[in-house]
Amino acid sequence: MNTIGLNCLAKKGSLILLLFVSVSIGAQKTVTDTLLEGRMTRYDYEGAANTARTRLRITNLSIHEKLYYTNRLSMAKFRLMHLEESMALAMQALKLSKQATDSALIVNAWKVAAYSYNYTGKLDSALVYSEKIMMYGKRHGDIRATRDAMCSVATILAQNKRFEEALKYYRDVEKLSIKMRDVSYYPSNEYNLGLMYLELEKYDSCVVRLKKAAVLARKRNNLDLLSLVYGVLSDCYMHTNNKTEWKRNRMLSFELSRKIGNMRYLAMDYCAFLDFELRNKNYKEALMYGRKAIEILKKTPYPVLNIRLDSMMYMASKGAGLYADALAYHESFVNRRKAVDSEKEKGMLHEQMVKYNVMEKDHTIELQKAQIAQNRKIVIISIIARALAIIIVIVAIKYSLRTRKFRRELYLKEKAIDAQMKEMQDWVEWKQNKETESETDTSGKESEPLTQEKGTPRSAQISLYNELHELFNTKKLHLNPDLDIEAVIKVLGTNKKYLYHAISENSEDNFRNFINRYRVNDAKEIIEQKIMDKASFNISDIYTQTGFNSSVTFYRAFKSVTGLTPKEYSIEFTKDREEKRIKNIYT
Structure with missing residues (x-):
């Protein structure tokens, strides 16, 4: 096997250390310490193992x-590289899980x-439990479980040199960690991605990811x-032939x-x-470092x-001319490789990949x-919003049209009343002229006084009402603005009772409304004249010219008398004038 290709094989296995940095504490709602x-x-981890071991000595634990x-305890032992103890404890945990009902603990x-199976190279068993975790995560919507299972599968893919697929899984793991805002996972995410970029010979991306991982790990004091x-x-700097950085980082490690x-x-x-000495063909130094590694791995096999x-x-022994040793290492390599790369494992890995792809497609379809x-x-x-908008517009248009029609009717009614009042004024003037022309009866017979009781003839009421109109028209x-009924009856030579009676019998107004109608009529004449003269005017200023004390009183009286506001009246008059002008043109 190519030495460079094997250079990071152990690093891929070391990912297991980082698969699940901590047991899902948040998920354990019923039991925690x-x-x-x-x-x-x-x-x-030593202190954690002691604490867990002490707790397990308690006899009445559930x-x-x-x-x-x-x-x-299994996790702590695993992190301490006590693999045999970690595996034994993992088997105990599986037995206990058969009696448990807390799904998070299971x-x-x-x-x-x-962890244990993956680390010891039993990848077929590791796949079984990774699949269990994956299915649990899917059924219960547990993002953490799904992420951890995907990370385990990614590690197995990397050990089988399926680096592109492993990279895809690690990227998905990174996305889920970001979604969960699990900052404890960020350093290992960067490390795993950097390792895959190294295997894919994308050295720039590898350095960027690993430097980020170093910053995050140092910040969290994660020395492992x-x-x-x-x-x-x-290793990355070795591939780029940067010996200075290779030596610096290797010594730090x-x-x-x-x-x-x-x-x-x-x-x-x-x-x-x-590996470094082997590349430089320093076979004796290479064998020295190799024997030190062998002594360690006898105690902690990996x-x-x-x-x-x-x-x-094998390569160092062959280079040094130790052919018997080289053959022994070669046979050991072949046997170990066969144990790891079993057909059963590859088949299970393929099956797991297919299942995950199906799950991913199902998720995409659901989305x-x-x-x-x-x-x-x-x-x-x-x-619905457009329909409501159309309805509102239609209602608004109908309301606007109806309002315009109603205003038009009020305006025409007001003009009809004006015409009637004009006819009455003309009749009063005609009568006065007629009386002036006729001879006056001088026999000393006095005319009927204005101050008569309620049973006074109708002609006296009409006469008093006409005199009132004449007084307002001429005087x-x-x-x-300070006009009151006392001033009016003094001029007419009558009293309140007869004046009130004359107004109520000959109109629908009371004394105050009678006065307001005259004031409003004057206001209408001013508005009409201004429009005809095409002169600008402020309606609010008109009240001072027509006897009102304030603009509020003016607007209220104008609306009460005409049914229109001064502005509406001016609009209708302008429209009426324009219609008449157009009509005259075509006739």
């Missing part, structure tokens, strides 16, 4: 409590099983991840691995040094890293259906 979770969050602490048991990031960055006491990471660093190490030790339904709803609402008493 603040102290334990705090230590896991701070990467104090099934759910036992399952919770077993899950967390899913977490599947997760720790997937930071060590991995420096290691992969050094090596120092961090020693600081945190992670033996597996140290083995990976020794393998990287072996199948993927063992495969890589066998391949490089399309929802979008169609939403669009249909929008169309219906739009149609313009209504132009006095």
Whole structure:
């Protein structure tokens, strides 16, 4: 196997460390331990393991409590690279999950099983539990479970060198993490994507992603991840032949691995040094680093890293002329590779991929259906809104037309009343002229007084009413804003009773309305004259010329008498005048 191709094989396996940075704490509503979770969050896995182990010694724990602490202990041991203990605890958790009813705890048991199987190279079993988690996430709409299952599948794809497909899964994992706003997952997302870009030889993208991962890991004090990031960055710089950056980042990784006491990471660093010396054909130095890695892996075996190490030790032994050792490493490499790349595993992986693609298509169809339904709803609402708008417009037009018609009728009625009053004034003038021409009866017989009782003849009432009109027409008493009935009866030589009676019997007005009609008539004449003279005018100023005390009183009286406002009256008069002008043109 090509040494460069194997260079990051162990890194792909190290993704398992980052698959699920923490057990889904938020999902565990019934059982949780603040102290334990705090230590896991701070990467104090030794302390977390001690806490979980102490809790498990309590004799009266419920099934759910036992399952919770077993899950967390398995995870802590896994992070400490105590793989045999982690696997044994994962198996215990699976047994306990059969008696449990808390779905969140059961899913977490599947997760720790997937970690252990994936890390130890038993990818067929890892796929089984990844599929369980995936189906659970789909059934219950659990985004976290779906994300974790996808990350597990992506790791298995990467170990099978299906890097493009793994990259697609990791991108989907990143989207779900952003959607969940799970910042704890951001560093590992960047790391996983950077690793896939390295395998696809997209070195610029690899460096960008890994530098982001380093910043985020350092900020969260995640030294385990930071060590991995420096290691992969050094591999990337090796491919670009930047030896300075390769050495700097590799030493950073090596120092961090020693600081945190992670033996597996140290083995990976020794393998990287072996690879470097092998490239430079320094076979003795390469074999020295390789033997150090072998000693570590005897205590903490890691199948993927063992495969890589066998391949490089074969090449180093052959280069050093140790052919017997080279043959032994070659046989070990073949046997280990067969164990990992089983046909059963490949078939299951293909089946899982097909299922995920079907799920993705179903989800797309559901989104399309929802979008169609939403669009249909929008169309219906739009149609209803337009229909309502049309109805409102129609009603508004009808109302406007009806209002215009009503105003027109009021205007014509008002002009008819004006005509009647004009006829009456003409009749009064004619009568006065007639009386002046006739001879006056001078026999000393006095005329009938105006102040008569209610039973006074009708002619006396009409005479008093006509005198009132004549007085207002000639003297313009209504132009006095302070005019009252006392001033009127004094001029007429009558009293209130007879004057009120004469007005009520000969019109539908009272004394105040009688005065207002004269004032309104004068206002109408001013408006009409201004329009005919094409002169500008302010209707609010007219009240001062017609005997009103205020514009409010003027508008109220004008509306009461004519049924129109001054502005409406001016509009109708202008329209009437224009119609007559057009009519005269055509006649």
